[in-house]
Amino acid sequence: MHGTVTEAIERATLEVFAIMVGVDLVPKVQWKNTGGEFGSNVESSFQLSGAVSGTAMVYYTLTLATRITCQLLRIDPPVPETDILDAAGEVANMIVGSVKNLLECHWGSIRIGVPRVVLSGQRMDESRGMRVSFRCYDDVFTVSVVFHEDPSHWEN
């Protein structure tokens, strides 16, 4: 199950960045989950329901989110915070949508809730779930999926 989810995360994220952002990522890198002062990170989270129940999250630094926004919109900084949150959220939406499509092949219909995109400084909760970190430019971001129930019974 872990392999199914992490493979889906890796495949979906690489595809979205190659096609929309035009950037090649390096997957499965080490990520320092240090948090920071408030506003230093952008968190996009999505509730999953249906065949599985959980939360998918994409976690960037604000610096990286800004750079991704500039690349998507072909603009130079400074960029309004609303534009950064929208762009970062939309990239996360496409990643999670693609992960969902891949996981549905294994587990059946999954619904994605309305995205929640916020600035934060908190450390990401690494105690549960599956995650893959990616190097993008000279920064690292993480995509994670946490299931609300023990998914071990889902595997055949």
Next chain:
Amino acid sequence: MGVRVLIVDDSSTIRKIISRCLQQSELGISEMCEAGNGQEALELLAKRPVDVVLTDINMPTMDGIQLLSVIKQNEAWKSIPVLMITTEAGADSVIAAVSQGAAGYIKKPFTALEIHDQLAPVVKAVVRS
């Protein structure tokens, strides 16, 4: 005379990316307008009809499926081709859209070429008519 396109998506990022793709597409798009949800799209259509609608499916206030339904039930608008933009190719919402008369769909993430290839036959038919 050029083709007028309405882009409907709650993400300003996606609207800007699609606008850029259309500007660079050499499809003869003369005018683009944007709306953040289905309700705003209907308000724009009431003021000035367009030739093609590109709409996201999942939006607040009024989603793309509801927008498609209203357009197809309106005598003045029902011949306007509507293409759906979605992360969920093959899902129930896409099937529902096509059965309600959507002219096609574009899956996110998309390339400029994919936008062009989905739109080209639709624009050609509009110009011919």
